[in-house]
Amino acid sequence: MANYYDKLFELCGFEYEEIEMERPRIEASFKRLEISPEDMERADSWVRQNHDISLEGVRKLLGAWLKELIDLVLARDEGKKIVYYGFPAILGPGLMLSASSEDIFVSAPDMVLDHTMGQIFNKLNPILEAGEINGLPPGHALCSLWQAKVGGIAKGMIPVPDFALASSYYCDMGSKADDLVTALYGVPMAYIDGIMDSQWGEYPEYLPERVHYLGTQINQALEKAEKVLKIKIAPGAWEKSRKSSQPFRDKLVRLVEVMKADPVPLSIVDLELLEALSGSSTGRGIQEGIKAMDILIHELERRVEAGEGVTEKGAPRVMIRLGHTSDPRVTRLIEETGLAVPLTFILGSWGGVKVNPKGDYNTPGEIIADYELAGGYYYGTEGQIKFYERAAELMKLDGFIAQYLYNCRPVATISHIQKKYLQEKTGLPVLSLEIDNFDSRAYSADSLRTKVETFAEMLKSNKR
Amino acid sequence: MLTAGIDVGAATAKAVIFQDGKIIGYAIQPVGHDIKLVAHETSKEALHRAGLSISIEDLDYIVSTGYARNSIEFANKTMSEIICHAKGAHFTIPSTRFIIDMGGQDSKAIEVDQDGNIINFAMNDKCAAGTGRFLEVMAHILQVESMDEMGPLALKSNEPCPISSTCTVFAETELVVLRAGGKNRNDLIAGVHKAVASRVAAMTANLNCNPDAVFTGGVARNTGVKKYLEEEFEREFLVPDEPQIIGALGAALIAQTQLLK
Numbered sequence A: 001m002a003n004y005y006d007k008l009f010e011l012c013g014f015e016y017e018e019i020e021m022e023r024p025r026i027e028a029s030f031k032r033l034e035i036s037p038e039d040m041e042r043a044d045s046w047v048r049q050n051h052d053i054s055l056e057g058v059r060k061l062l063g064a065w066l067k068e069l070i071d072l073v074l075a076r077d078e079g080k081k082i083v084y085y086g087f088p089a090i091l092g093p094g095l096m097l098s099a100s101s102e103d104i105f106v107s108a109p110d111m112v113l114d115h116t117m118g119q120i121f122n123k124l125n126p127i128l129e130a131g132e133i134n135g136l137p138p139g140h141a142l143c144s145l146w147q148a149k150v151g152g153i154a155k156g157m158i159p160v161p162d163f164a165l166a167s168s169y170y171c172d173m174g175s176k177a178d179d180l181v182t183a184l185y186g187v188p189m190a191y192i193d194g195i196m197d198s199q200w201g202e203y204p205e206y207l208p209e210r211v212h213y214l215g216t217q218i219n220q221a222l223e224k225a226e227k228v229l230k231i232k233i234a235p236g237a238w239e240k241s242r243k244s245s246q247p248f249r250d251k252l253v254r255l256v257e258v259m260k261a262d263p264v265p266l267s268i269v270d271l272e273l274l275e276a277l278s279g280s281s282t283g284r285g286i287q288e289g290i291k292a293m294d295i296l297i298h299e300l301e302r303r304v305e306a307g308e309g310v311t312e313k314g315a316p317r318v319m320i321r322l323g324h325t326s327d328p329r330v331t332r333l334i335e336e337t338g339l340a341v342p343l344t345f346i347l348g349s350w351g352g353v354k355v356n357p358k359g360d361y362n363t364p365g366e367i368i369a370d371y372e373l374a375g376g377y378y379y380g381t382e383g384q385i386k387f388y389e390r391a392a393e394l395m396k397l398d399g400f401i402a403q404y405l406y407n408c409r410p411v412a413t414i415s416h417i418q419k420k421y422l423q424e425k426t427g428l429p430v431l432s433l434e435i436d437n438f439d440s441r442a443y444s445a446d447s448l449r450t451k452v453e454t455f456a457e458m459l460k461s462n463k464r
Numbered sequence B: 001m002l003t004a005g006i007d008v009g010a011a012t013a014k015a016v017i018f019q020d021g022k023i024i025g026y027a028i029q030p031v032g033h034d035i036k037l038v039a040h041e042t043s044k045e046a047l048h049r050a051g052l053s054i055s056i057e058d059l060d061y062i063v064s065t066g067y068a069r070n071s072i073e074f075a076n077k078t079m080s081e082i083i084c085h086a087k088g089a090h091f092t093i094p095s096t097r098f099i100i101d102m103g104g105q106d107s108k109a110i111e112v113d114q115d116g117n118i119i120n121f122a123m124n125d126k127c128a129a130g131t132g133r134f135l136e137v138m139a140h141i142l143q144v145e146s147m148d149e150m151g152p153l154a155l156k157s158n159e160p161c162p163i164s165s166t167c168t169v170f171a172e173t174e175l176v177v178l179r180a181g182g183k184n185r186n187d188l189i190a191g192v193h194k195a196v197a198s199r200v201a202a203m204t205a206n207l208n209c210n211p212d213a214v215f216t217g218g219v220a221r222n223t224g225v226k227k228y229l230e231e232e233f234e235r236e237f238l239v240p241d242e243p244q245i246i247g248a249l250g251a252a253l254i255a256q257t258q259l260l261k
Helices: A006-011 A016-033 A038-050 A056-074 A091-100 A109-118 A125-132 A144-154 A172-185 A208-229 A237-258 A268-280 A284-305 A328-336 A345-350 A364-375 A381-394 A415-426 A445-463 B035-049 B081-092 B132-141 B147-155 B168-180 B185-203 B223-233 B243-260
Strands: A081-085 A104-107 A163-166 A189-191 A317-320 A340-344 A399-404 A430-434 B002-008 B012-019 B022-030 B061-065 B098-102 B107-112 B118-123 B213-216
Touching (some): A006 A016, A006 A038, A006 A056, A016 A056, A038 A328, A056 A104, A056 A109, A056 A268, A056 A284, A081 A091, A081 A208, A091 A104, A091 A208, A091 A237, A091 A364, A109 A144, A109 A268, A125 A144, A144 A172, A163 A172, A163 A208, A172 A189, A189 A208, A208 A364, A237 A268, A237 A364, A268 A284, A268 A328, A317 A381, A328 A340, A328 A445, A345 A381, A381 A399, A381 A415, A399 A445, A415 A430, A430 A445, A445 B118, B012 B243, B022 B035, B022 B243, B061 B081, B081 B098, B081 B107, B081 B118, B081 B213, B081 B243, B098 B185, B132 B147, B132 B168, B147 B223, B168 B185, B185 B223, B213 B223, B213 B243
Parallel strands (some): A081 A104, A163 A189, A317 A340, A399 A430, B002 B061, B098 B213
Antiparallel strands (some): B002 B012, B012 B022, B098 B107, B107 B118
16 A cells, blocks of 8 residues: 655655565654655655656665665664664775674664765754764764764664774774764774875885784774674675675776766766765665666666766866765755766775775785775875876866865865865866865855856866 | 946945946945845946946846845846956956955955966855954954944054954954953954954965955955955055955956857
8 A cells, every 4th residue: 555655765766566565664764763744745856856866777776775774774673783884984894794694784874864864855954963962062073974873873763783893094083973872872892993194105005014904903893893793704704795795896887987978977966876875885785786776877878879968068077075975955066067077086986996905915804904005095195186186087087176074184184285286286176175075054055156166167268 | 238247245236337348337235135126226226327227137248246146137147256256356457366355254365367267266165254244243342333444443553463263253252352451452453354364365375376466355445454465475465446346347247258259
């Protein structure tokens, strides 16, 4: 029997049979998420306004996020042992834990809430506010991702985890927020410390000591996970998890190839759905993402053949760092100014721009560390900036929009050197754009429009 | 060929009527609650000053700019105020290579080439420090009638009080404490101006401040800010005769270019 949410789920790529099968779970999770019939009209128009629902692949991606949300909300009820990790993630440990037992549910809950309660239901702010009154107050330059995680737990929307992997390899605020979760709810956690700093001029080389250090941290975290969760990680868990997620990476490479077309065939807002899924899911999202990508790549190849795209042919092409995780309007405004966005930093790091790992290591932690350091993201400033430089050639870029969050040290502190270096090395203009990619309460799309419009005019003028 | 540029910003609306390479009329009005009405009224006044008894819709082309640019229904095209200020400043002072524009709620630094095309730019983010609004708040605390009147008082100071807070609200508190401590009012005013100039200079770290440097926007009428900007950048800033209409002038120039395409 049809229900009030059926239309929204159909809009998000669910088949009727899938809705029927998921119905009890949808209703149980919606009750906890405080989603009611009154929310459907807003969600429907929000999705239609911000996503290219003419593409089945995009609708399926939205559906994949909804499935991740339902799985997350009901993980405790369904007897799972729950592990949370922070974003940006070193996915390896999470993938290994997922591969070790079907009873383990691993998630980056903040990203799941952002992409669903934000991007689909436009109802994230009450969760952020709950985070603010539960230990992460407003006005303290605290990351909204952590507010979403703490707020979601505080409101009882998402379960208290059994174990947390603290992302202190990248961001010290993440581990402090996890400290808070431990203090409030007694959650055991493992810190994965890494070394971001490196000598300028060293990339793509990296010292084996760095791999060893990060690798040891990962190995220790996995050992602790085994004890806390009372599981045994199978010897082949890394290979198994790599194998099951390999099609996702392969398809991402194909997608990056498709995005080289002019005009660009897909909005960056929709590309971001995929990109974030790659960094936030170790479970159903990966497999659902693979299915969605199969459809999407086919649809986009047809668009390319027909010479169709989301911006005009010949539009200036820019790479951005990361789209807005919860408010698609903010990302969309870039395309509204006539700029084409074929790539984001994070998608590129998954899909073909990276250097190969050294491959000289044997323990799971070191293999993962080797892989992550080669990727550039966890290497340090130079690795990240060189990545942009390589992407300029790969995607035939005309400029960069390097967004940074004022309260994000890994990103904000490199914004100046990034702009200077890229302008000098590539000769392309760089717009350093202060923005909060996780929370639109402090910045509206309109306040950013003037800067982006001006930058777009600059690039158009350069192309004439 | 009769064109107009309408610049509706946070504090004021400006309209420039342009014909055959010359400004033939302009007007400035405070922005009230009705954006569309003020845009219409300001344009009407500019037309009247130009000696034209026609309506705004009769003009050949209109470009709107400023925060409310998308709300101006009678405009043929919209353009960001950064581009308009670059065009307007370059037209007024053709040797312009660097522009500081300070308005009610934002400040911009713009680097341009010999044709007035933008090479690089920076704009304040969500913070009001370094804007006209910062000065207005401080003028209120120090009981000076207007922002413009503060400039000459700042110039009388020999020892500006350091205002270290970068947040408008915290700077307000800091000023109250300094005032309670018996600091000279002109030194406080000078400190406020120095703080504004310092914030703007910090924003331009990635830009080249090449001569000729030009100061535009409503705050450019303030001689105190000009002085401290020149100290910060160690160079002279030229101020157009009517710095507040430079954005609207740029919009009118772009309108003319559109017609010539």
